[in-house]
Amino acid sequence: MSEGSFGVVKCYRHDFDKLEYAVKQTKRPICGESNLQQQLQEIYALSSFPHRHIVRYFDGWVEDRAVFVRLEKLDDCMASLPPPVSESVLTAMLHQTSTALYELHSHDVVHMDVKPENILKRQLDADTFIFKLCDFGLARPLNGKDSVTGEHFLGLNDDDGDRRYMSPELLKNLHDVVGPPADMYALGKSCEAMMTATEDPSNTSARHLESYSPAFIALIESMLCEDPARRPSAFQVVQATLPERLLSDGGLLELQRRIDAIRCEISDLDASDNDVMSSPRT
Structure with missing residues (x-):
């Protein structure tokens, strides 16, 4: 395969x-x-x-x-789609992959190898796909804890990912800067690569800009921001790419915000517990 x-x-x-x-x-x-x-x-x-x-x-x-x-087994990977890929398909890919990254980031895990080849797809009809993130060989926890299953997931693989999709901060210091913004940059870069038929997706003149809405282009550019702190989180990309039928559902968004807040509280409690456990006894 x-x-x-x-x-x-x-x-x-x-x-x-x-x-x-x-x-x-x-x-x-x-x-x-x-x-x-x-x-x-x-x-x-x-x-x-x-x-x-x-x-x-x-x-x-x-x-x-x-x-x-x-x-x-799925059909193929995102890279098999001939660029430029339509905005509707790319929006669905961004939304679905961001929900996967949101799940990882909520548990303080980063993927570290997001790229079109690692986003699998199953085609339902002409323009409808299910996308799934794969290849977790370079994934690692941010806080050194075991995984949620209790297995010894420590992120021991220190191999580099694909440099074509690496964030600027990772290219400058490959192993010392690890965080969710690097995954969001890689996802944005993956999307950018699918927007152009050229081998150099950073060449903006080669983009088929007329095929994409200003809001969509602005979202991709924000994900490719040089400053990691200014990139949108996975949750923000999930919100920005919600299907039209759900955009007006304020209750759904509020529920998602509450879930996000609870996850943050749990993460803070876990961090506090780790601080207590690591404090020297007197």
Whole structure:
């Protein structure tokens, strides 16, 4: 189905249920326990986040010095769509992928490798798709805690992501600056790449600007802001890309804001608990 620097994905039909699955196999042979834990990080991350816009994880195992991960099979990735992609499709992709990133960021986890090749799609009709974020091999927690499942998800893989979608702060200092704004930049850069047929999406003169609304272009430009603090959060992009039928539903937005506030309170409580646990006893 696909092949990258770290692994190959093949389609298999299960003997028991006769369904097709995508099975990812790592390329690098396992060398010792520490290397095994590094290669298991994607399994730990995927098992922590069952979400409608994150590729579904079924199981994983180690065999012949390689890690295998069984995932749901989708049609293809976002990169397979010929650019320029329509605003309606890109808006749906931004909305759905941002909900996945919002789930990660709410649990203090960053993806670190958002790009068109890592956004899978299933086509429902001519202009309607379901998008799902995949490839969590470079994901890492921001606070060093174990994942929500209790597995040892520590973000041990310190390989670099795709430099084409790296934020300016990451390009300047690859391993010391990690945060949600880097994911939002990468998502904006991915969208920009799908707006133009040129290999240099930063060449604004090559964009088919007439095909996109000023509001949509402004959203992408805000995600590509040089200053990480000025980029919109995943939640803000979710709001900005809500389908038209939901824009007038103030109750829905208010409920989402309340959920976001509760998650922030939980995160603050977790941080306080960590401070108490780490304080020296007198």
